[in-house]
Amino acid sequence: MIFLLLLVIFIFLLLLPFISSIRELVSPRDSASLRIDMEYCKDPRYFGTSFRDIVRKAVEPKIKNEGEISVKLSKDEIVEIAAEKSIPPGETIDHVLYIKDRFKSHQHGTFTKEIYVAGNANVGEENELRALAADGRITLDRKTKVTRWIDSEGNIIAGEDCDLGWSASCGGKLTISSGCQFRRLYGLPVATRERSPKDTPSFHPKGIEEIGDTALVIGEEWFILPPSTTFDKVVISKQNLLIKKKCVLKSDVKTYGNLVLEEGVKVAGNIFTEGNIDIKKSSRVFGNVFSQGALHIGDHVKIGREGMVKSVVSRKDILLCSGVLIFGYVSSGSGGKVQ
């Protein structure tokens, strides 16, 4: 009797940790395969493309006159249809806007839903937008804040101190001014406005060993190419790498430390670093720039070339200076800023 009792208790205790497992096995509540989007393709203008697609399918068939209609976008939404729209200062709009031609918002407007504009969109000072897709040009006045994204089929011009949200993309030129913040940019090209020169923080090496300015220096921490060197092989450095003025590198560059390109350096290939990158003024990179650290791009630096899409990607922050031109895509893991 005692033995049987002990045996029953033993079996019960043995199975006890498996009860919830057995339940999940017999009556699964979480057995689906991990979801992979089979249609996923990297698209720098994904938000705008996707939104236009949704709007065109959902809204356009229902347009009869101007006014408000109820439409199912990702959920049920009120959509205001207008030929043109001008928003007075300080107004708050809580519904989706579908504008068939021009759109203008004066200062201090707030838009909590998406806006689609078939023509040009002018957004005044200190507006707050959730998202904006325009088939024409987009102009943002200073201190406008975008929470999610903006996309234009034409050009985008962003004034000073704008916050461009998660993504700002266009089919034409994307011009951003001093103080603008961003995460992702796409334009052909992306350009920062000219302004007066400013001091920028630098990763310029400290304590490096230099033996004159004509030597290739392999120091303990820095590998230094002397000025005006032409090098046509791939450069891979396990240390920090300093490429001095007016060097020409005809292939790719990779370093496991920091990378500094001094003034007037040209790199024909791609740049990859595990550390930070500091590209000083007037340098030219024809390929992609990729950093696992932070990225500073100095005045009048050009990355990529016309007719091609290249990328500038940084896991940490990006600082763009004045007169920068990037042909293609810019992505910053923690956020970028225009100095």
Add this chain to the structure above:
Amino acid sequence: MKKNQIYYHRSHRKLTFFWKRFTVEFLLLVPPSCLFVFFLFPVLTYKATSFIIRFIPPENAVSTLGITAKPFLFSEVYGPDLIGKYPSPLFSLFVFLAAILIVFIVSKMKIPKPIAMWVYFICLVHLVSSLFFIFLPSRFPYNLQQFSELFIKTEIIIWIFIPVVLGVSLLPLPSSIISKFIAVILALIYAIVFGLVRYVLFVYILLKFSYIFTAPLFFCFGPFIDFISIVGVYAFYLSLISRKINQDLRIWSWSY
């Protein structure tokens, strides 16, 4: 306006590390639980041994009925002062043949292979044990007292380790210290209760059915399965935390 966060793909997710918080949690979770076992095991082993002595039928007791105390971890561990019985050659042969028969039957059955492997393993240990008792019965090195001492001391060490293993595993989870503490204590209580039940049951089996089952009990139902207490609690706890996190993605950091 509400900040509308766009979240990264799951491949970029990570958590934030808080040195101080984790150190404090470790100190609150692990040492007290270990000390709990440390101070409690003499009482527990005494109670278990008393239960054995009280409920073992007199005809199964071969010699004195008593409780022995052995020094262990700056205290004493208690065990029954009993002498069990050796299997007869016929019984050993019976176990040997039964093990082979079970292996044969299971190999013909359509049961999942992992379960079959466990059956084979259990039968293999029985085979080895029965062969030992067929050919070298006098060389069997354990009496009941020695075996129960080995088993219970092993269990005590495992009980002390359980809060360490489980505590360290739970530390990174973004949940409250109280819930983690409850989880560790539950695992510990389960392990202690299960360990003591096994202890009493094993002594009973060896008294009733002979030493031939010493090795199978120890190897198949001994320290191997103590792991279950850790994983069972961990898995269940994790499922609760995961459900909570999925409702609020703000808990995640991204990339760095």
Add this chain to the structure above:
Amino acid sequence: MELVVLILKIYLSLTAVIMIVYFIRHLLFTLNRLFGEQRYYYQDILDSELPTVSVLVPMHNEEKVAADILDLLISAEYPQDKLEIIPINDHSTDNTKKIVNKYARQHPIIKPLHRTRGKRGKPAGLNEALKIVTSEIVIVFDADYLPPKGILRDMAVAFKDPEVGAMMGRVVPINTPKNLLTRLLDLERSSGYQVDQQARYNMKLIPQYGGTVGGFRRETFISLGGFDEDVLSEDTELTYKFFVNGWKVIYASRVECYEEVPEEWKSRAGQIKRWARGHSQVMFKYLWPVLKSPRISIWEKIDGTLLLCIYAVPFLISIGIAASLALFFIGEMQIVESIFLFFLVVVYHTFGNFAPFNQIGMAALLDGMTYRTRLIPFIFFVFLYNLWNASLGFINALVDFVSRREVSWQKTDRFRRKSKGMK
């Protein structure tokens, strides 16, 4: 007898040390994945100048799955003038040839390679294909895989990094709901990729090229000798071939692709045996080159060695259990030795991908899995099963090494009921 006891105890101690080393390794990986800085892969690089790519799909009797993967590959987003798809029909006896030829007639970018002579097997098939391929990059998918639209671009872009010799994406089971085995394998895969591979990539150790959802530089690999046709794990061999010669293999967590995992235990046993055997073959071949290569850092050497020896450990543990049993009957089983039994399960309770339970748990957490984590205790039941099959694989590899016998390729069974296009 005393000498025997001493040897057994020393053996158990050494095995325990090895297990602790692996436990620490996996703990570090888990902590790194959970709390460390996550190193970016290159999928954010948009570049209009993409390399030429050949997609190789080895097929042996793949009539159940062939059409599905070909449908997906022909609709992949990649410049068509830079892409070719080469299904390698490897001595098939079913309708594979017919299916492949039909696709080739309809789509010029599909250029089948039909193998009816020569050694059968994936490495041999790939080697033969490499002779006719002219692209810069070769991407390999197993026939049961379901690549998403943008995956080729995401994979090819890795080779903009001049140091990358090969890359590996993430494999996700599609038949997860099928039964307990598939659900456990789903957890195992999650752990292996979401935590293990990513941590090794973060820590600049040795992420592994997995032979599918992976790509490599064609010319470089050919110059290094191509695939060794006597090695079952051609993927592990490629990984080490690149590493000892100074190239890097990188892991791309964001680059995901569906696969089919075995649905039957018998099939799974065959898979473990093949992986254990193939991996151990690579261990015998590359252990010394890894240790002496001047092109690998000390940490890569340590991790590389541990990774190479990973399928030897189940065999060592099996011997350890036998040693414990011997010590028990000799009367020398002390508490320390008995604790060994507890630890070996805690540390090494699963051998599919050698992940302790907490690594599986953290992977599940990162992937947003909820109730399925409650299945983790079931992994306890496959402990012996995996131990046995992995040990058999290792023993086979040992015999291969000593006897230099020829190895014949074994394929994993397919379970898809009928081929259908993905919607």
